[in-house]
Amino acid sequence: MIHGMNHFTVIARDLQQTVDFYGLFGLLPGHRPDLGFAGAWLYAQDTPQAVLHVYGDRAVPEPPAGVIDHMAFSARGLREVKARLAQAGVRFDLRRQKGAGTWQLFCQDPNGAKVELDFDPSEAE
Numbered sequence: 001m002i003h004g005m006n007h008f009t010v011i012a013r014d015l016q017q018t019v020d021f022y023g024l025f026g027l028l029p030g031h032r033p034d035l036g037f038a039g040a041w042l043y044a045q046d047t048p049q050a051v052l053h054v055y056g057d058r059a060v061p062e063p064p065a066g067v068i069d070h071m072a073f074s075a076r077g078l079r080e081v082k083a084r085l086a087q088a089g090v091r092f093d094l095r096r097q098k099g100a101g102t103w104q105l106f107c108q109d110p111n112g113a114k115v116e117l118d119f120d121p122s123e124a125e
Contacts, residue, residue: 007053008071010113015040015056017110024084025075025117027052060111070106070114078103078123094125
């Protein structure tokens with residue numbers, strides 16, 4: 001039976017641009033076995049398992065989104081993330097979830113994948 005999420009995989013038009021984009025959120029490249037093709041594994045701070053795999057050797061399908069609508073991450077540091085995205089010229093949509101008050105920040109990665117970051121309601125906008 002499923003007991004957790006292992007990772008998401010993104011097909012990158014530009015491997016380094018994609019790694020840099022996810023670096024805005026604190027995901028860092030780490031150990032990746034030699035799989036025989038270009039790519040990267042990205043890790044969240046203090047996690048032993050890569051949460052995002054990036055393919056750097058294949059074309060992005062058209063349409064790029066496929067059947068999965070988006071990937072969502074729990075995050076901290078809403079103000080810092082907003083500042084990093086603004087400085088990098090990344091457009092985003094910030095919403096306050098009705099009821100729970102969770103801050104939800106939505107944007108697209110350089111390949112067209114929709115990304116959601118969820119921040120605790122106590123964080124200041």
